Amino acid sequence: MAIDQKTPTDVHPIDFEEDVVQRRPITTQTGMGGHEPRMIAGVTASDDNIVFTTVNMLVNWARSRSPWPLGYGLACCAIEMMATAASHHDLARFGAEVFRSSPRQADVMIVAGTVTHKMAPRLRRLYEQMPEPKWVIAMGNCASSGGEFWDSYATLQGVDTVVPVDVYVPGCPPRPEALTEGVLRLREKIFKGG
Amino acid sequence: MPAPAEPLSSDLKPPVIESDEGLETEELILNMGPQHPSTHGVLRLVLKLQGEKVIECIPVMGYLHRGLEKIFEWRTFQGGIRYADQADYVSNMLNEHCYAGAMEAIANIEIPRRAEYIRVIADELSRCASHLIWLGTYGLDVGATTPLLYCFRDREEILDMFEELCGSRMNFNYFRPGGVLYDFPPGMLSKLERFLDRFAEHIERDYVELFETNEIFLERTIGVGGIPADVAKQYGLTGPILRASGVDWDLRKDRPYSIYPELKSFASVTSVEGDAYARYKVRLGEMRASVEIIRECIANIPGGAVRARLGHVWKCPKGEAYYTVEGAKGEVGIYMISSGGSAPNPFRAKMRGPSFNNLQILPWLLQGRLVADAVAILGSIDIVLGDVDR
Numbered sequence: 341m342a343i344d345q346k347t348p349t350d351v352h353p354i355d356f357e358e359d360v361v362q363r364r365p366i367t368t369q370t371g372m373g374g375h376e377p378r379m380i381a382g383v384t385a386s387d388d389n390i391v392f393t394t395v396n397m398l399v400n401w402a403r404s405r406s407p408w409p410l411g412y413g414l415a416c417c418a419i420e421m422m423a424t425a426a427s428h429h430d431l432a433r434f435g436a437e438v439f440r441s442s443p444r445q446a447d448v449m450i451v452a453g454t455v456t457h458k459m460a461p462r463l464r465r466l467y468e469q470m471p472e473p474k475w476v477i478a479m480g481n482c483a484s485s486g487g488e489f490w491d492s493y494a495t496l497q498g499v500d501t502v503v504p505v506d507v508y509v510p511g512c513p514p515r516p517e518a519l520t521e522g523v524l525r526l527r528e529k530i531f532k533g534g
Numbered sequence: 535m536p537a538p539a540e541p542l543s544s545d546l547k548p549p550v551i552e553s554d555e556g557l558e559t560e561e562l563i564l565n566m567g568p569q570h571p572s573t574h575g576v577l578r579l580v581l582k583l584q585g586e587k588v589i590e591c592i593p594v595m596g597y598l599h600r601g602l603e604k605i606f607e608w609r610t611f612q613g614g615i616r617y618a619d620q621a622d623y624v625s626n627m628l629n630e631h632c633y634a635g636a637m638e639a640i641a642n643i644e645i646p647r648r649a650e651y652i653r654v655i656a657d658e659l660s661r662c663a664s665h666l667i668w669l670g671t672y673g674l675d676v677g678a679t680t681p682l683l684y685c686f687r688d689r690e691e692i693l694d695m696f697e698e699l700c701g702s703r704m705n706f707n708y709f710r711p712g713g714v715l716y717d718f719p720p721g722m723l724s725k726l727e728r729f730l731d732r733f734a735e736h737i738e739r740d741y742v743e744l745f746e747t748n749e750i751f752l753e754r755t756i757g758v759g760g761i762p763a764d765v766a767k768q769y770g771l772t773g774p775i776l777r778a779s780g781v782d783w784d785l786r787k788d789r790p791y792s793i794y795p796e797l798k799s800f801a802s803v804t805s806v807e808g809d810a811y812a813r814y815k816v817r818l819g820e821m822r823a824s825v826e827i828i829r830e831c832i833a834n835i836p837g838g839a840v841r842a843r844l845g846h847v848w849k850c851p852k853g854e855a856y857y858t859v860e861g862a863k864g865e866v867g868i869y870m871i872s873s874g875g876s877a878p879n880p881f882r883a884k885m886r887g888p889s890f891n892n893l894q895i896l897p898w899l900l901q902g903r904l905v906a907d908a909v910a911i912l913g914s915i916d917i918v919l920g921d922v923d924r
Binding site: 411412413414415416418419420422423426427428429439441443453454456458459462466488489491492493494495512513515 | 568570571597598599600604608616617670686690703
């Protein structure tokens with residue numbers, strides 16, 4: 341049946357409990373990879389409870405909560421990266437607002453902008469100065485694949501030719517929402533042990 | 535090697551470097567950048583230090599050189615506008631205006647009145663966005679974290695309006711030879727008016743209070759990085775940094791373009807002290823002036839088309855022109871040569887980036903200063919590395 345032939349009687353009346361509460365969209369913001377945390381009836385949090393898990397799971401969970409990025413602004417994307425961390429699109433909601441100036445204190449390198457041939461060795465050195473474990477987000481088209489500077493004589497065609505990239509965020513420049521999504525995807529990846 | 539170290543003819547000379555009595559000091563070479571939070575990008579400064587004094591500063595550029603001028607030669611006339619965006623990526627509209635204006639100057643295109651008004655509104659909004667970024671990051675440079683959050687609050691509103699206007703928050707690709715791409719969407723002008731009321735209030739209430747009552751900010755900027763007027767002229771400075779030194783040179787009135795000569799509310803903002811604090815005052819004053827200009831444009835904006843009819847396949851005729859726009863940081867200029875005929879792209883497009891020319895004074899400014907002032911002085915020049923390296 342076409343959509344415009346639909347009669348009002350076919351419309352299912354909204355049952356709040358079933359349609360709204362039960363069918364809440366599963367958020368990936370917890371970094372759990374789509375699983376909703378399950379509540380077990382009769383168990384409440386108290387000091388006596390014991391949780392069984394593996395060390396790996398615990399460590400990955402802890403790591404994924406607050407990936408500290410390296411404040412590594414190169415070009416236009418840096419302005420959007422600042423906007424993501426600033427008041428309107430508060431990246432602190434996801435624990436990734438602490439932009440470190442030193443690579444020794446950073447977990448994630450957000451390559452925000454065009455990487456030129458002159459900058460590429462410095463980028464590699466900064467990556468090597470970061471302590472393990474470390475991740476890289478290629479922000480924007482220039483860092484992902486060369487983007488609109490595909491035929492420039494001076495730019496690197498994608499930062500993945502120099503350092504391994506975990507998450508690519510497309511856009512020129514990506515909106516702050518896109519970078520936030522990239523950070524969330526990275527959290528998922530870290531939580532799964534990536 | 536950078537600019538000469540000899541004192542230039544002025545009352546305000548760099549302080550004499552004295553060897554510290556009784557202290558054994560040796561020269562230390564400090565590399566600042568290219569990865570440094572206070573260099574506003576990927577600038578590298580090689581500072582030669584004697585104790586706490588900077589003896590010599592050599593800026594090393596080119597970490598963001600993307601070959602824009604060569605790319606202009608490979609792109610069509612219309613396609614190049616998109617790349618002009620990338621030079622000064624904080625105030626994109628002004629670069630686009632310059633690139634489009636160079637083509638119009640060659641081809642003698644008559645621009646519809648409405649398009650000129652839209653251009654001026656977009657330009658002034660872009661100028662406010664650029665100064666807001668400067669204000670926020672300069673606050674960070676001298677040790678105040680809060681202003682950044684306030685500045686981005688207003689900048690987000692400006693970017694939202696740009697998005698409504700042309701579909702993108704940055705890198706707009708909005709100007710066209712002979713006009714602009716789209717007209718204002720319905721309800722945009724009243725939204726803009728409401729924003730201007732808020733913004734004017736925010737300037738007086740928040741920014742003035744956050745900066746001018748902040749004793750640390752005053753201590754770190756007043757009397758720091760002074761540039762006398764004659765030195766500023768000798769180094770070819772333009773924009774707010776020149777006007778802060780007392781030279782009343784604004785391309786909007788001195789080399790008039792677009793509809794600026796007709797605007798009654800336009801007045802260039804100058805200051806006489808020439809130090810970092812004067813530059814702050816000038817930029818804040820320019821934001822106030824921009825609000826007035828946009829208000830006048832909204833009141834007088836005529837109807838009609840927003841783009842001249844140029845035909846489907848437009849190619850620039852033979853000729854050459856140098857077109858300048860008063861950018862947020864100084865004189866943005868494009869010298870364009872069109873070979874005419876069937877060539878779809880410019881033969882050559884040379885871009886004059888104001889940040890590059892303004893950066894030249896840095897070695898002179900830093901000479902003999904304390905190393906702690908280096909960041910405050912560099913920040914007050916307001917450079918964007920995309921504009922320096924291009």
